Amino acid sequence: MTSGDSAVSTVAVLGAGKMGELVLSGLLRAGWPVDRLLVTARRPERAAELATRYGVRVVDNLTAVADADVLAVGVKPQDAAALLDEIGPKISADQLVISLCAGLPSSFFGRRLVDGTPVVRVMTNTPARVDQAMTAISAGPHATEAHLALAEAMFAPLGTTIQVPESQQDAVTALSGSGPAYFYLLVEAMIDAGVLLGLPRATAHELIVQTAIGSATMLRDSGEHPVKLREAVTSPAGTTSVALRELENHGVRAALLAALEAARNRAQELAAQSE
Numbered sequence: 001m002t003s004g005d006s007a008v009s010t011v012a013v014l015g016a017g018k019m020g021e022l023v024l025s026g027l028l029r030a031g032w033p034v035d036r037l038l039v040t041a042r043r044p045e046r047a048a049e050l051a052t053r054y055g056v057r058v059v060d061n062l063t064a065v066a067d068a069d070v071l072a073v074g075v076k077p078q079d080a081a082a083l084l085d086e087i088g089p090k091i092s093a094d095q096l097v098i099s100l101c102a103g104l105p106s107s108f109f110g111r112r113l114v115d116g117t118p119v120v121r122v123m124t125n126t127p128a129r130v131d132q133a134m135t136a137i138s139a140g141p142h143a144t145e146a147h148l149a150l151a152e153a154m155f156a157p158l159g160t161t162i163q164v165p166e167s168q169q170d171a172v173t174a175l176s177g178s179g180p181a182y183f184y185l186l187v188e189a190m191i192d193a194g195v196l197l198g199l200p201r202a203t204a205h206e207l208i209v210q211t212a213i214g215s216a217t218m219l220r221d222s223g224e225h226p227v228k229l230r231e232a233v234t235s236p237a238g239t240t241s242v243a244l245r246e247l248e249n250h251g252v253r254a255a256l257l258a259a260l261e262a263a264r265n266r267a268q269e270l271a272a273q274s275e
């Protein structure tokens with residue numbers, strides 16, 4: 001991909017906060033020409049920060065709509081209606097709107113856009129920062145295979161992509177969108193446990209982070225079911241089985257089921273509240 005290549009779409013990230021910046025920086029790492037990227041920000045200090053850090057053009061929302069082929073909406077769900085009130089009527093049906101927003105159905109966008117404007121709904125996650133995102137992509141109204149391919153081209157360099165029916169996106173949000181937070185909480189708690197057992201915090205941190213990386217790599221690369229991998233760690237009358245009994249006694253499995261269900265329900269609430 002080279003600068004000046006007319007086949008490369010110009011992508012504008014509207015509302016470059018945490019997620020928008022991760023998409024921007026990932027695209028730049030993947031070689032997307034900086035002159036084919038635009039960002040918008042609400043605060044002038046944020047605009048200056050992005051311009052300095054990435055050398056990217058920071059513009060207002062209407063300029064982004066005028067100059068870009070792809071409009072990636074990176075604002076909070078609660079701010080999406082106001083943004084679309086501003087830009088919706090100016091977006092034409094030959095542009096592509098990509099929503100990064102949790103909860104909002106693509107029809108939320110469709111209702112606020114010129115008839116025929118294609119929408120693709122995407123749920124990615126913060127490991128995009130290290131090109132290890134899990135991104136789920138769904139066709140919304142008027143999205144063709146070419147639009148899905150364009151979304152794939154944007155998100156594949158940031159990690160792994162899958163296509164899912166849009167009806168699954170709230171569940172996806174609960175699993176992989178929010179998922180990094182659950183793993184960080186577990187890691188944090190295990191490091192605290194190491195400190196409780198008398199280890200220096202730095203030692204506990206190194207032990208647990210590498211154990212997380214090793215376990216995740218085995219899950220991905222061995223092709224084995226997590227139950228089998230867990231059984232291989234669990235010796236008869238050993239240390240692991242008593243720890244697992246405590247986790248079950250404290251309802252960790254039930255807590256995860258309830259937590260992810262709550263996250264899915266919250267995605268649905270966000271959609272209702274953002275109307």
Ligand SMILES: NC(=O)C1=CN([C@@H]2O[C@H](COP(=O)(O)OP(=O)(O)OC[C@H]3O[C@@H](n4cnc5c(N)ncnc54)[C@H](O)[C@@H]3O)[C@@H](O)[C@H]2O)C=CC1
Pocket residue numbers: 014015016017018019020040041042043046061074075076077079082083100101102103123124125126177178
């Ligand atoms: N943080 C995460 O892990 C994930 C977030 N998401 C979704 O990504 C979206 C963004 O989330 P974050 O980056 O965490 O939030 P954020 O608050 O860091 O970023 C949103 C940005 O949009 C800006 N903004 C709001 N209205 C604007 C407007 N009218 N014009 C220009 N800029 C405007 C805000 O100033 C802010 O910088 C949300 O819809 C969220 O549901 C999706 C997956 C993961």
Ligand SMILES: O=C(O)[C@@H]1CCC=N1
Pocket residue numbers: 102173177178
């Ligand atoms: O907490 C949230 O609402 C966003 C969406 C998925 C991850 N973070």
